[in-house]
Amino acid sequence: MGGLYTPPPNKKLSQLDFDEHVKSHAASALAFIKFKYPNLPHVHVDIVNNWELNAAASKYLERYFIGVTRGTYLLLFDIFNKIFATKSILPHLGDINLESEGKKTINVIQTGYGIELDPNPENIVMPNDKVRGFYAQAYISFALDFIIMHELGHILRGHNGFIYENIKGLIWKEIGNTQRKNKFITTLDSQTLEMDADSFATNWAFITAEVWHNRPLGDKNMALLFSDYSVFFGHWAFAIYTFFRLFGFYSLREKDINESSHPSPAIRASMVFRNIEPMLIARKMNIEEQEKIKEAIASAIEAADIAFTEVTYHERSINTFFEVHKNADSYVTKLLYNWNLVRPKLEPFAFTVLPVLNKLAQSKTKIE
Numbered sequence: 259m260g261g262l263y264t265p266p267p268n269k270k271l272s273q274l275d276f277d278e279h280v281k282s283h284a285a286s287a288l289a290f291i292k293f294k295y296p297n298l299p300h301v302h303v304d305i306v307n308n309w310e311l312n313a314a315a316s317k318y319l320e321r322y323f324i325g326v327t328r329g330t331y332l333l334l335f336d337i338f339n340k341i342f343a344t345k346s347i348l349p350h351l352g353d354i355n356l357e358s359e360g361k362k363t364i365n366v367i368q369t370g371y372g373i374e375l376d377p378n379p380e381n382i383v384m385p386n387d388k389v390r391g392f393y394a395q396a397y398i399s400f401a402l403d404f405i406i407m408h409e410l411g412h413i414l415r416g417h418n419g420f421i422y423e424n425i426k427g428l429i430w431k432e433i434g435n436t437q438r439k440n441k442f443i444t445t446l447d448s449q450t451l452e453m454d455a456d457s458f459a460t461n462w463a464f465i466t467a468e469v470w471h472n473r474p475l476g477d478k479n480m481a482l483l484f485s486d487y488s489v490f491f492g493h494w495a496f497a498i499y500t501f502f503r504l505f506g507f508y509s510l511r512e513k514d515i516n517e518s519s520h521p522s523p524a525i526r527a528s529m530v531f532r533n534i535e536p537m538l539i540a541r542k543m544n545i546e547e548q549e550k551i552k553e554a555i556a557s558a559i560e561a562a563d564i565a566f567t568e569v570t571y572h573e574r575s576i577n578t579f580f581e582v583h584k585n586a587d588s589y590v591t592k593l594l595y596n597w598n599l600v601r602p603k604l605e606p607f608a609f610t611v612l613p614v615l616n617k618l619a620q621s622k623t624k625i626e
Contacts, residue, residue, distance in 0.1 A: 281305065308374075331402065333365075337504070338395075341568070342394040357387060361568070365378075410458070446593070450593045452521060495531065498530060507582070
């Protein structure tokens, strides 16, 4: 998870240099993946010099690349440090009496292309309490791991290879709502592959938890995160919900389903959390433990939505999220059905066995 960071004096947030830290973090994640998937080719990871919250995976000739924008880590650094520096947020973690009063607002601006770090303010805020500082760093790592593993999922599961074979030069951005439609990949195809990459990232979060859970936790800080699965998923769900919440939640819109390259942020978050239950069942967890994990996730989502309003000027969106979560069955079925059509096209380019065809969607005679 990395150690606590002390920023140099008289620096703006935008002047902090985390490039080597992010690349080292990614290298560790890739080494972990390579151990399980030895056929994975070398993936070059580097920093893209802009303030957007974004990442991308691409292929050129026989080489694979992942780019993470400089703004990504800085925005994650900003929001999670300000969350844990705020006394009213998650007050049961650490010693809130060491934190200062007042609202700590994240340095983010909305642009026509998404969200970016606002490079002008100088208010670097970090928790005073070391335990809360550790949690801030852990949540940054959870979100950054999700982004990197999502991009790696595009490579490992053959998405980039298939697209490169047909559309040279496509850069697969993590966040985007541009129309991506041609004879080789429709918007529904693109959204289906985004679902698959999110699924890969979610599964690897679970694998990480298993690794830590099954080893002696001599480090008392790591025990705070991995003492049991419900504890881990509570922390992880808070971080991932906050990450998607940055992009804004809104109700299901036909326009997004028909025209966007990515599912909407609320849909993506919903599918990520829907994906947890099948993983629990596959690991033969008992019903009591499953319910405990689901309750921890639900509580974390509620807490994260409240926290987001504390460090921004946004209103709560929890009702919108649960509305989308409740009404997304038909849309998710479309993606699962489409996975059955797309999967055979990806197999020649994949470096692992792809998830099996979805039997529920396969049995459908039509898409409603």
